[in-house]
Amino acid sequence: MRVLLIDDEKELVSTLSERLDLRGIDNDWATSGEAGLELIKRETYDWVVVDLKMPGLGGFETIRAIKREQPRANIILLTGHSGPDNLEQALDMGADQYLVKPVEIETLLSLMQQDTTEVKP
Amino acid sequence: MGFWEKLKPDFWDRRDSELELLNYRRLWRTTFWLAVVVTLAPLVFLAGINFYQFARQYELQRNEIDNNIQRLMGTSRVQISYFLDERRAALTYVSLADTFEQLSDLRQLSAVFSRLRRSFGGFVDLGLIDGAGIQRAYVGPYNLAGRDYKEQDWYKEVQIRGIYVSDVFLGHRNFPHFVIAVRHEREGEPPYVIRATIDTGRLNELLRATDLQPSGDLFLLNQQGVLQTPSRLYGGVLARFPLLTSPPGEWSGIKQMEDAQGAPVLVGMARIQGTPLTLVVVNQPKALLQKWDLLRINVIIMVSLSIVAILVVIWWVSSTLVSRIYEADLKRAATLHEAEYTNKLASIGRLASGVAHEINNPVAIINEKVGLMQDIMGMSPDFPHKEKFLRQAKVIQDSVRRVSEITHRLLGFARHLPLKSEEIHLEALIKEVLGFLGKEAEYRNIDINVRIPPGIPTIQADKGQIQQVLLNIINNSLAALEHGGEINIAVAPQGEEQVAISISDNGVGIAKEHLNSIFEPFFSTKGKQGTGLGLSITYGIVRKMGGHIEVESEQGLGTTFTVILPRKQSSAAKPEAAAE
Numbered sequence: 001m002r003v004l005l006i007d008d009e010k011e012l013v014s015t016l017s018e019r020l021d022l023r024g025i026d027n028d029w030a031t032s033g034e035a036g037l038e039l040i041k042r043e044t045y046d047w048v049v050v051d052l053k054m055p056g057l058g059g060f061e062t063i064r065a066i067k068r069e070q071p072r073a074n075i076i077l078l079t080g081h082s083g084p085d086n087l088e089q090a091l092d093m094g095a096d097q098y099l100v101k102p103v104e105i106e107t108l109l110s111l112m113q114q115d116t117t118e119v120k121p
Numbered sequence: 122m123g124f125w126e127k128l129k130p131d132f133w134d135r136r137d138s139e140l141e142l143l144n145y146r147r148l149w150r151t152t153f154w155l156a157v158v159v160t161l162a163p164l165v166f167l168a169g170i171n172f173y174q175f176a177r178q179y180e181l182q183r184n185e186i187d188n189n190i191q192r193l194m195g196t197s198r199v200q201i202s203y204f205l206d207e208r209r210a211a212l213t214y215v216s217l218a219d220t221f222e223q224l225s226d227l228r229q230l231s232a233v234f235s236r237l238r239r240s241f242g243g244f245v246d247l248g249l250i251d252g253a254g255i256q257r258a259y260v261g262p263y264n265l266a267g268r269d270y271k272e273q274d275w276y277k278e279v280q281i282r283g284i285y286v287s288d289v290f291l292g293h294r295n296f297p298h299f300v301i302a303v304r305h306e307r308e309g310e311p312p313y314v315i316r317a318t319i320d321t322g323r324l325n326e327l328l329r330a331t332d333l334q335p336s337g338d339l340f341l342l343n344q345q346g347v348l349q350t351p352s353r354l355y356g357g358v359l360a361r362f363p364l365l366t367s368p369p370g371e372w373s374g375i376k377q378m379e380d381a382q383g384a385p386v387l388v389g390m391a392r393i394q395g396t397p398l399t400l401v402v403v404n405q406p407k408a409l410l411q412k413w414d415l416l417r418i419n420v421i422i423m424v425s426l427s428i429v430a431i432l433v434v435i436w437w438v439s440s441t442l443v444s445r446i447y448e449a450d451l452k453r454a455a456t457l458h459e460a461e462y463t464n465k466l467a468s469i470g471r472l473a474s475g476v477a478h479e480i481n482n483p484v485a486i487i488n489e490k491v492g493l494m495q496d497i498m499g500m501s502p503d504f505p506h507k508e509k510f511l512r513q514a515k516v517i518q519d520s521v522r523r524v525s526e527i528t529h530r531l532l533g534f535a536r537h538l539p540l541k542s543e544e545i546h547l548e549a550l551i552k553e554v555l556g557f558l559g560k561e562a563e564y565r566n567i568d569i570n571v572r573i574p575p576g577i578p579t580i581q582a583d584k585g586q587i588q589q590v591l592l593n594i595i596n597n598s599l600a601a602l603e604h605g606g607e608i609n610i611a612v613a614p615q616g617e618e619q620v621a622i623s624i625s626d627n628g629v630g631i632a633k634e635h636l637n638s639i640f641e642p643f644f645s646t647k648g649k650q651g652t653g654l655g656l657s658i659t660y661g662i663v664r665k666m667g668g669h670i671e672v673e674s675e676q677g678l679g680t681t682f683t684v685i686l687p688r689k690q691s692s693a694a695k696p697e698a699a700a701e
Contacts, residue, residue, distance in 0.1 A: 009482055015489040022496045053478075080481045101481055102488035102525050 003027040006036035007051040033057025190389040216305035338403040477528040601628030631674040
């Protein structure tokens with residue numbers, strides 16, 4: 001399983017990456033939508049975690065671009081709060097799940113476990 | 122004052138600080154009085170003119186009748202005076218033509234008597250009375266010769282005035298008569314009196330000859346108010362004239378009187394000089410006088426009825442009009458206020474969500490950093506104070522969780538959502554609401570008892586909105602309570618479709634006159650403390666959900682609010698509900 005983390009907060013995304021490393025999960029991270037897309041073009045990921053609010057390329061645009069590049073990648077949207085409007089839009093854009101910040105690592109892991117085994121064989 | 126209390130418009134005693142820009146009482150007063158003046162002034166003016174014209178016309182007709190009566194009296198008086206003068210002249214002629222001695226001779230007196238009867242007619246008898254009052258000679262149906270008249274009033278009067286005319290009396294053969302006596306006095310001769318009785322037939326003919334209208338009458342009265350000639354309307358000779366309560370005296374002129382039936386009559390009277398007689402003319406201008414009375418009453422009734430009807434209509438119209446304006450203003454002010462309120466909420470919401478967003482990111486970083494620290498510590502072999510570090514990390518993580526709960530609540534508050542529909546357990550919801558208010562109740566030593574029987578069904582509704590409803594009502598209950606009061610909250614199913622939540626307090630209660638107004642916007646009994654919007658908004662929310670609120674209150678005993686909610690959102694509320 002390979003994971004890409006995209007969030008404009010470097011400290012957040014790097015720490016999360018480190019914690020995934022500690023759990024033996026192969027992952028990359030980027031601090032903008034644009035940087036994330038660069039990685040997508042080169043590598044293949046099972047999961048991409050994308051922050052909704054980012055300067056430059058925003059969450060929705062990034063998701064759309066990822067879907068174009070790697071339709072098979074599962075996408076988790078990170079949001080500040082669980083607004084139903086945002087959620088609906090995220091799902092429409094192609095996100096498979098969403099998580100509300102602050103993220104519990106266990107929640108993230110269980111999400112990824114479920115879906116890769118059950119929904120996407 | 123009770124009349125006014127019943128009729129005054131609804132808005133009269135309302136004192137809403139929101140609506141004092143326009144004084145509705147003044148508006149009502151202005152409308153009312155302006156309408157009254159504009160409508161009643163022409164009416165009263167026209168009625169006045171009408172009245173005046175009728176009065177003028179009546180006056181003219183009345184004058185005409187008066188003139189007729191006057192003319193009639195004038196001619197009749199002349200005729201009667203002339204009649205009497207003629208008889209007196211005849212007697213004077215007799216005394217001049219013959220001497221006392223000649224007249225004492227019964228044959229001579231009889232001859233004179235028969236001459237008088239032939240030339241004048243109506244002479245019934247003729248007597249000669251000497252200076253001592255003794256009747257020396259008499260011709261007539263009675264035997265009156267030698268009679269002494271010295272002490273009689275008529276004799277004394279004729280001695281003083283030279284002539285005497287008597288009242289009418291019933292004499293010979295029951296015919297009415299009167300007496301004329303004339304005193305004879307000449308130089309060198311002893312004075313004597315010639316006295317004649319004359320029947321009134323000729324006089325009656327004279328009066329009857331005057332053509333009177335069917336409603337008129339003409340007759341003579343004596344000084345005691347007794348008829349001297351027959352009257353068409355008031356009976357025969359010697360009957361009492363009923364319209365006079367006192368003797369006619371010297372009174373002359375025209376008076377309006379009332380007859381026995383109460384109908385108006387005009388009575389003209391004139392004294393005939395030198396006699397006890399008064400000439401009376403009676404006219405009954407019934408038609409005219411009654412028409413005038415009727416007309417006057419009609420005009421007064423019509424005008425009064427019109428005024429009453431106009432006043433009622435104006436009252437109603439101005440009350441309705443000003444009430445409508447008042448209600449419209451109230452509604453507009455409420456809408457404005459609601460908009461302002463919503464705006465305020467939205468601003469607070471925007472601010473809160475901004476703050477929450479800004480805080481959320483660093484909190485997320487702290488969360489991950491602590492997580493990483495925990496991860497690393499968990500994987501490290503024991504080191505000094507490892508347990509303590511892990512404990513600190515746990516506390517930091519818990520605090521982060523608390524902060525994120527707060528930010529999420531702030532973000533939730535910021536969203537002004539339309540009605541959402543979710544499954545609500547009322548018991549849990551009520552507990553949650555009491556969580557907000559529990560502290561205040563505790564401080565004030567107020568007991569809150571919740572009685573919820575098992576098996577109360579859940580309801581489909583917007584949780585936040587129901588929270589607000591209960592919060593507002595319980596807040597009001599708290600405000601109504603003294604230190605140490607009690608609030609009882611109970612839930613009961615209401616048929617198959619509804620659930621009733623009742624909130625009772627034993628506080629001050631609501632005055633009866635306020636009970637109808639408590640759900641109106643800006644109505645508050647809390648003075649400056651209340652916005653008057655709480656119950657109004659509550660009511661709006663409940664109505665929107667398809668429910669309603671009932672209030673029972675007894676002043677001094679407490680108040681019970683019962684919120685009745687449908688178990689399922691009505692179809693009307695659904696389209697607004699957000700899709701989950």
